[in-house]
Amino acid sequence: MSSDHVGAMPSVAEQVLAISEIQSLFAKRLRAMDTKQWDRYAECHTDDVVSESYADVPDQNRPQTDGRENKVVGAVALTKAISGLLDGATKVTTVHHGHTPEIELTSPTTARGVWAMEDELWWQRGDVTEHMHGYGHYHEEYRKVEGRWRISYRKLTRLRVTKTPGFFGYLRGRL
Amino acid sequence: MSSDHVGAMPSVAEQVLAISEIQSLFAKRLRAMDTKQWDRYAECHTDDVVSESYADVPDQNRPQTDGRENKVVGAVALTKAISGLLDGATKVTTVHHGHTPEIELTSPTTARGVWAMEDELWWQRGDVTEHMHGYGHYHEEYRKVEGRWRISYRKLTRLRVTKTPGFFGYLRGRL
Amino acid sequence: MSSDHVGAMPSVAEQVLAISEIQSLFAKRLRAMDTKQWDRYAECHTDDVVSESYADVPDQNRPQTDGRENKVVGAVALTKAISGLLDGATKVTTVHHGHTPEIELTSPTTARGVWAMEDELWWQRGDVTEHMHGYGHYHEEYRKVEGRWRISYRKLTRLRVTKTPGFFGYLRGRL
Numbered sequence: 001m002s003s004d005h006v007g008a009m010p011s012v013a014e015q016v017l018a019i020s021e022i023q024s025l026f027a028k029r030l031r032a033m034d035t036k037q038w039d040r041y042a043e044c045h046t047d048d049v050v051s052e053s054y055a056d057v058p059d060q061n062r063p064q065t066d067g068r069e070n071k072v073v074g075a076v077a078l079t080k081a082i083s084g085l086l087d088g089a090t091k092v093t094t095v096h097h098g099h100t101p102e103i104e105l106t107s108p109t110t111a112r113g114v115w116a117m118e119d120e121l122w123w124q125r126g127d128v129t130e131h132m133h134g135y136g137h138y139h140e141e142y143r144k145v146e147g148r149w150r151i152s153y154r155k156l157t158r159l160r161v162t163k164t165p166g167f168f169g170y171l172r173g174r175l
Numbered sequence: 176m177s178s179d180h181v182g183a184m185p186s187v188a189e190q191v192l193a194i195s196e197i198q199s200l201f202a203k204r205l206r207a208m209d210t211k212q213w214d215r216y217a218e219c220h221t222d223d224v225v226s227e228s229y230a231d232v233p234d235q236n237r238p239q240t241d242g243r244e245n246k247v248v249g250a251v252a253l254t255k256a257i258s259g260l261l262d263g264a265t266k267v268t269t270v271h272h273g274h275t276p277e278i279e280l281t282s283p284t285t286a287r288g289v290w291a292m293e294d295e296l297w298w299q300r301g302d303v304t305e306h307m308h309g310y311g312h313y314h315e316e317y318r319k320v321e322g323r324w325r326i327s328y329r330k331l332t333r334l335r336v337t338k339t340p341g342f343f344g345y346l347r348g349r350l
Numbered sequence: 351m352s353s354d355h356v357g358a359m360p361s362v363a364e365q366v367l368a369i370s371e372i373q374s375l376f377a378k379r380l381r382a383m384d385t386k387q388w389d390r391y392a393e394c395h396t397d398d399v400v401s402e403s404y405a406d407v408p409d410q411n412r413p414q415t416d417g418r419e420n421k422v423v424g425a426v427a428l429t430k431a432i433s434g435l436l437d438g439a440t441k442v443t444t445v446h447h448g449h450t451p452e453i454e455l456t457s458p459t460t461a462r463g464v465w466a467m468e469d470e471l472w473w474q475r476g477d478v479t480e481h482m483h484g485y486g487h488y489h490e491e492y493r494k495v496e497g498r499w500r501i502s503y504r505k506l507t508r509l510r511v512t513k514t515p516g517f518f519g520y521l522r523g524r525l
Contacts, residue, residue: 014190099377159443187363
């Protein structure tokens with residue numbers, strides 16, 4: 001999707017607009033998550049979205065070494081998973097920041113992108129602030145559905161993660 | 176680079192250019208603040224800019240719970256307020272980073288935008304490094320004045336702020 | 351929302367596309383560095399790239415006060431310098447994030463840009479995690495070579511850097 005053929009769709013302007021819209025979509029998802037607006041979070045994704053971003057979450061039933069087992073499929077299931085993790089009995093304050101997108105249009109209605117990311121999560125256990133701090137890259141795919149871009153795939157790769165020993169303690173017995 | 180072709184207003188290309196210009200404007204403000212270039216800081220704003228970004232600053236005379244009382248109006252007053260806070264008798268090192276803009280054009284000459292943000296501030300009290308670290312979102316409005324975009328409104332909402340107990344000590348008796 | 355106008359070169363659409371491509375180029379360099387893909391790192395730069403980003407690295411043979419002496423010239427030399435620093439006998443985990451670009455096209459095939467940046471580096475010395483944490487701005491120049499944008503110049507200015515006392519210990523005897 002590089003040259004500027006008149007008449008052919010999309011034009012250069014439309015390509016750049018698509019990239020801009022995809023960047024805003026990505027921004028909307030992170031903000032919806034960090035401000036716990038779960039309806040807005042869900043509508044950022046296609047109905048059949050596949051997310052492989054859960055490798056950090058301990059789960060005795062899902063081996064972390066098997067990528068396929070860290071998958072969540074569908075906008076409803078994904079929203080339920082993430083809201084349950086951050087906005088259940090324990091409220092987890094989260095900051096997810098995304099940086100320097102590399103967006104590539106693969107057709108007029110599909111694209112892929114990689115974003116540098118950093119996330120910090122905190123919850124309060126009495127006087128102790130439990131904290132997790134991660135760095136990595138989101139690898140995403142996008143699809144235009146009914147005139148609006150949505151995220152259809154996401155994988156998270158990590159450069160570094162640190163956490164307090166008790167960070168995942170609030171999940172005990174829940175996963 | 177010369178300006179675009181006169182025609183229908185605004186074309187897709189002109190819309191994307193406006194978004195790009197607004198993003199550069201936002202970048203210029205943060206860089207002017209962190210490098211303490213106050214003339215450049217002022218010119219990022221409209222003469223009638225309204226800023227509601229001071230809720231973090233303690234002030235016995237302005238109740239923090241009343242949003243209207245944390246307002247600063249006008250580019251000159253705003254620049255004086257922020258330069259006084261960071262570049263007075265005590266030099267405060269600051270880093271303000273903005274992420275993942277969601278820019279929406281509301282007319283050919285007006286727009287609004289939300290940015291994820293993180294700020295860190297430090298000053299040295301003898302051997303002690305006083306430090307403040309915040310996360311949140313800037314909610315801004317923009318207006319094109321004499322062919323150039325400027326910020327006409329800003330509000331800061333917070334996800335989390337931590338600071339050393341003595342951080343605001345250098346302001347004692349000044350506000 | 352009409353499409354863009356075809357006319358003089360570069361059109362508004364092409365200008366915005368160039369800015370987008372330069373931003374992706376910048377993103378590619380940081381990701382190549384942090385994921386240690388050195389072939390990709392090299393190809394982000396012109397053959398004659400000049401980098402003045404090494405002022406933080408102590409070197410008894412190169413006075414830090416003399417900017418000219420912190421220069422590395424050429425894509426091959428630059429890649430060798432940075433890969434040697436981060437991916438030699440001691441593996442250094444790095445996170446480089448870039449924010450809020452201010453890109454200015456200076457001709458159809460040249461541009462300059464400033465980016466806010468933050469970098470963190472870690473390596474493990476037994477039980478001790480050595481750590482460096484910096485903030486500043488990249489000042490870059492770009493050139494389009496054979497249809498593809500590349501970085502032709504980079505300088506790093508700093509707002510703040512902190513590091514553990516032993517951080518540069520792994521370089522002893524190497525520079």
